[in-house]
Amino acid sequence: MSCKSLIADDHPLFRVALRQAVSACFDGDIAESADLHQTLEQLQQDDTIELVFLDVNMPGNDGLYGLSQIRLKHPDVLVVMVSAIEQPVMIQKALQLGAVGFIPKSSSLDVIQHAIDTILDGQSWVPEHLHSQFDQVVDSEQSAFAKNIEQLTPQQLVVLKMMANGLLNKQIAYELGIKETTIKQHGSAILKKLGLNNRTQAGVLFKQLMNQ
Known part of the structure; x- marks a missing residue:
């Protein structure tokens, strides 16, 4: 092969x-x-x-x-x-x-x-x-979040990571070299794809999923 x-x-x-x-x-x-x-x-x-x-x-x-x-x-x-x-x-x-x-x-x-x-x-x-050490009960909220992550674009994933790290829209825009209005659009699209209401919740779930 x-x-x-x-x-x-x-x-x-x-x-x-x-x-x-x-x-x-x-x-x-x-x-x-x-x-x-x-x-x-x-x-x-x-x-x-x-x-x-x-x-x-x-x-x-x-x-x-x-x-x-x-x-x-x-x-x-x-x-x-x-x-x-x-x-x-x-x-x-x-x-x-x-x-x-x-x-x-x-x-x-x-x-x-x-x-x-x-x-x-x-x-x-x-x-x-x-x-045998795997948890028998998988967190349904986290499982759904992991599945929804697949709907994000690579750029949206980067924005979500920065949001989870506590950066404001203007800080993210500066780091990525794009307009703040674009970051706001990304933020809205991210929350919609993840089925969440606010960026705080998105940030918490993201850190829970990504961290070891």
Whole structure:
């Protein structure tokens, strides 16, 4: 099987280990990036990339924000989250936002290869020992919010992140180099798509969903 992949991680040694595992699973070029900005640039420049291994704590990622950015801009790209920290709640959130799996950095090469094979067969993959730790009751409000996030444009997601961080419309406009009236229009569109009444509620839900 041939598949071009991108390993997005700021730790060179882990990139080497993951490259070894990926190479054993399929033929194809393997690109690398060390932060979210580089990752998004490579995806923008190369539309042949089909699979991304995304480090949760990579610079610029800010929790699950990077995952949301990739899913909005490149919906056909498969995203596998990787992390040294195994948090069931975070993994559940990542799956809600469209990740196809989670691979702990502590996994052996055999386990990583099995995970990749499973994902390429069209199934999601999470370590067996974490299944029992998943919350049985999923927050319905948060699940609906994660689903509605998919309706936002990449620019609207950026605006929502800034709103959640407490920036005023004029501050967001200054940071993005656009008119304040445009930010107000984005804000109205965001609330409508999310089915919410105010930006405070949107900000709280956004932070709950994105933070680990």
